[in-house]
Amino acid sequence: MTADTASPASIPRHSELVEERLVCWYFLAALAFLFVSMLGGFLMGFQLIRHNPLSGIELLSPGRWRMVHTNAIAYGFLANAFLGILHWVVPRLTLRPVLSRGLSYAIFFVWQGVVLATAVGILLGEAQGLEWGETPVWIDPVAQAGLLLVAINFMAPIVRVQGPIYVTLWYFIAALVWTFLTYAMGNFVPQYFVSGTAAGAVGGLFIHDLVGLFVTPLGWGMMYYFVPILLGKPIWSHGLSLVGFWGLAFFYPLQGIHHFLYTPIPMFLQYGAVVSTIAVELVVTTVIINFFGTLRGRGSEFWTNLPIRWFYTGMVFYFLTCLQCSLQVTLTFQQLIHFTDWVVGHAHLVMFGVFSMWQLGVMTYLFPRLLKQDWHSRRLCEWHFWLSAGGILVMASDLTLAGLFQGWSWMGLMHWDHSVEISQPFWVARLFAGLAIFGGQMCFAWNLFQTWQAARRERSAEAAPAAGLAI
Amino acid sequence: MFETKSGIFFVAGLAFFAFAFLSNALVPALMYRDVPEQTAEQVVNGNVLFQLEDLAQRYPEAFRTAWGDAPVEEAAAAEWYVKTGAEALREGRKIYVGEGCWHCHSQFVRPVSNESRRWGPVSESPEYQNELQRPVMFGTRRVGPDLSREGGRRSNDWHAVHFFRPTDLSPGSPMPEYPWLFDGAADRPNRRGLALLVYVQWLGSWLDSYPYYETYLPSDLKDVELPAAAAQ
Numbered sequence: 001m002t003a004d005t006a007s008p009a010s011i012p013r014h015s016e017l018v019e020e021r022l023v024c025w026y027f028l029a030a031l032a033f034l035f036v037s038m039l040g041g042f043l044m045g046f047q048l049i050r051h052n053p054l055s056g057i058e059l060l061s062p063g064r065w066r067m068v069h070t071n072a073i074a075y076g077f078l079a080n081a082f083l084g085i086l087h088w089v090v091p092r093l094t095l096r097p098v099l100s101r102g103l104s105y106a107i108f109f110v111w112q113g114v115v116l117a118t119a120v121g122i123l124l125g126e127a128q129g130l131e132w133g134e135t136p137v138w139i140d141p142v143a144q145a146g147l148l149l150v151a152i153n154f155m156a157p158i159v160r161v162q163g164p165i166y167v168t169l170w171y172f173i174a175a176l177v178w179t180f181l182t183y184a185m186g187n188f189v190p191q192y193f194v195s196g197t198a199a200g201a202v203g204g205l206f207i208h209d210l211v212g213l214f215v216t217p218l219g220w221g222m223m224y225y226f227v228p229i230l231l232g233k234p235i236w237s238h239g240l241s242l243v244g245f246w247g248l249a250f251f252y253p254l255q256g257i258h259h260f261l262y263t264p265i266p267m268f269l270q271y272g273a274v275v276s277t278i279a280v281e282l283v284v285t286t287v288i289i290n291f292f293g294t295l296r297g298r299g300s301e302f303w304t305n306l307p308i309r310w311f312y313t314g315m316v317f318y319f320l321t322c323l324q325c326s327l328q329v330t331l332t333f334q335q336l337i338h339f340t341d342w343v344v345g346h347a348h349l350v351m352f353g354v355f356s357m358w359q360l361g362v363m364t365y366l367f368p369r370l371l372k373q374d375w376h377s378r379r380l381c382e383w384h385f386w387l388s389a390g391g392i393l394v395m396a397s398d399l400t401l402a403g404l405f406q407g408w409s410w411m412g413l414m415h416w417d418h419s420v421e422i423s424q425p426f427w428v429a430r431l432f433a434g435l436a437i438f439g440g441q442m443c444f445a446w447n448l449f450q451t452w453q454a455a456r457r458e459r460s461a462e463a464a465p466a467a468g469l470a471i
Numbered sequence: 472m473f474e475t476k477s478g479i480f481f482v483a484g485l486a487f488f489a490f491a492f493l494s495n496a497l498v499p500a501l502m503y504r505d506v507p508e509q510t511a512e513q514v515v516n517g518n519v520l521f522q523l524e525d526l527a528q529r530y531p532e533a534f535r536t537a538w539g540d541a542p543v544e545e546a547a548a549a550e551w552y553v554k555t556g557a558e559a560l561r562e563g564r565k566i567y568v569g570e571g572c573w574h575c576h577s578q579f580v581r582p583v584s585n586e587s588r589r590w591g592p593v594s595e596s597p598e599y600q601n602e603l604q605r606p607v608m609f610g611t612r613r614v615g616p617d618l619s620r621e622g623g624r625r626s627n628d629w630h631a632v633h634f635f636r637p638t639d640l641s642p643g644s645p646m647p648e649y650p651w652l653f654d655g656a657a658d659r660p661n662r663r664g665l666a667l668l669v670y671v672q673w674l675g676s677w678l679d680s681y682p683y684y685e686t687y688l689p690s691d692l693k694d695v696e697l698p699a700a701a702a703q
């Protein structure tokens with residue numbers, strides 16, 4: 001797309017560009033952490049319904065596992081999957097390999113070390129008091145260095161592209177810069193430089209930027225890459241792509257304080273965050289329109305093409321999340337729903353319903369290419385999709401409703417226990433929804449294992465004639 | 472600019488980020504630069520000292536194992552208590568963070584939703600200008616109630632029993648048990664348990680309206696007979 005000036009003869013072959021083994025490793029690491037994270041979610045979920053079978057064991061403290069739950073998702077699942085996807089997309093799009101293969105492998109191991117150390121540190125009670133940044137303070141510098149290396153490794157091929165670059169790369173360049181800056185800001189400023197209310201403002205920026213400037217641009221960047229390839233047609237409107245990117249880049253970083261409305265943070269800053277949040281909802285709508293414009297005329301692919309179904313379901317959830325957000329960000333709604341399960345529902349909807357769905361869609365598309373083997377079972381792929389989509393839909397609606405009831409209970413000055421009691425049925429339902437999501441991922445893991453086995457059998461069958469004499 | 476590498480790198484990547492950081496993080500930091508940040512020693516107030524002495528009396532052995540004995544001489548004792556209090560606050564905060572208490576309890580009272588009637592005065596910035604709010608413990612989720620005005624609301628032994636097994640005091644509580652903060656029984660908190668008690672009792676102790684204070688007066692009755700129901 002970008003390097004269309006290159007003559008066919010000079011286009012490097014795929015095997016020179018993409019280190020497939022590494023992509024595969026990243027995906028497997030991501031899935032492993034996804035399972036760890038889900039187990040943490042279950043532990044906390046069972047604690048909430050007062051049936052924690054593992055109560056009273058220090059290393060299984062539900063509070064610690066709740067932090068493992070969110071950190072394993074952010075740094076273990078999402079980040080690993082993105083790194084794998086970047087290793088596929090960036091070289092293919094720029095027609096140049098990453099800076100260094102050795103560096104890529106080094107980053108892989110450093111990053112797994114960072115995530116494991118984070119989990120161990122949190123389980124030993126060493127967490128840092130910053131939401132999403134619970135990584136113990138002594139790991140932060142390593143993670144920071146890792147992010148710098150990631151940026152250098154991927155920027156090397158990108159800077160050598162001539163002329164205007166494709167939408168995907170806009171998002172990727174920005175994400176590489178932002179992720180580095182966001183991590184530095186969030187983990188060091190409130191720890192070492194400011195305290196109190198100002199630290200709260202930075203903390204809000206950090207939580208928000210992690211979603212908005214790390215996960216979101218990488219997510220949309222890969223959508224702009226995979227959707228046109230899968231549909232075999234260009235993105236509907238280049239103008240809307242521009243609006244979407246620049247709107248996001250300008251308005252997204254300005255919203256951090258909307259996580260701390262009605263705190264002692266000055267009110268004019270809170271208003272600013274609310275207004276820019278609503279602005280970004282409009283921007284998001286243009287992006288969604290652009291993608292549905294692209295799908296137009298090819299709607300049936302939604303049912304037949306599995307990755308496309310994952311992607312567009314994620315986009316529908318994205319729209320729902322943003323709709324929810326444009327309500328909840330208003331001060332009126334905040335009075336009721338802040339601190340409640342509404343927010344937790346929102347978090348699951350965006351983290352699982354949108355970004356994880358996209359990544360799982362990419363994995364569904366790439367694993368057969370990495371393993372050179374079709375999926376063992378299309379049926380299991382379908383189960384994976386429907387259990388995930390159904391599970392998250394139930395979980396998010398359940399928690400959203402729960403949040404409303406909790407908010408009314410508190411506002412009505414009921415005894416605190418009342419809000420806990422009325423939440424019980426919702427918390428039980430959440431666990432069942434979680435079970436569905438978990439079951440979906442089990443189908444995926446089993447399917448993947450079978451596919452891998454089949455690929456191995458096939459390869460040894462190919463190798464057999466040559467080796468046949470020796471047997 | 473809109474589709475070039477440098478435009479995206481410098482304008483979207485660096486400039487927009489910097490603009491957001493300046494307007495959303497630097498502005499509040501500058502606004503509060505004149506409110507000095509207190510150290511843990513400075514926030515050990517009379518109420519915290521009272522709780523410390525209470526702990527020393529209720530759990531003498533545990534207290535001695537954790538922090539040793541207070542000097543006999545009065546001035547030295549006062550200094551010792553402040554130092555010990557600060558140490559306990561730092562350690563208590565670390566446990567509060569490490570156990571993820573802040574993911575179930577907030578530490579700010581909002582001016583809406585009747586919160587000031589439930590918990591006391593609405594939170595203000597100067598309350599957070601201290602070492603123990605670095606990073607700040609606002610919190611984002613309330614499974615349990617806000618704790619920013621918790622100090623003095625309950626007695627130390629209430630908290631101890633509650634941390635040991637919350638359901639003993641609050642049947643149906645989803646709050647986890649923390650037996651590792653104790654040496655086997657609710658009346659034997661270990662050093663970590665004591666530190667967490669001090670931290671929780673510190674919350675809100677700086678306010679004029681320090682609420683619902685349980686006065687600890689040694690009873691002059693010897694061997695009080697409890698009614699059968701309460702003794703269970």
Ligand code: HEM
Pocket residue numbers: 037038041042044045048066069070073341343344347348351352356430431433434435437438574611612614
């Ligand atoms: C599979 C079953 C899952 C269960 C049972 C589960 C359960 C939970 C529970 C109990 C909490 C704490 C909520 C609270 O404090 O009230 C939580 C928080 C969270 N979970 Fe999950 N979860 C699951 C899967 C996931 C997945 C797959 C993701 C993301 C991809 C995810 C992302 C999050 C996030 C971001 C939060 C933090 C919410 C906040 O602080 O507002 N969870 N989850």
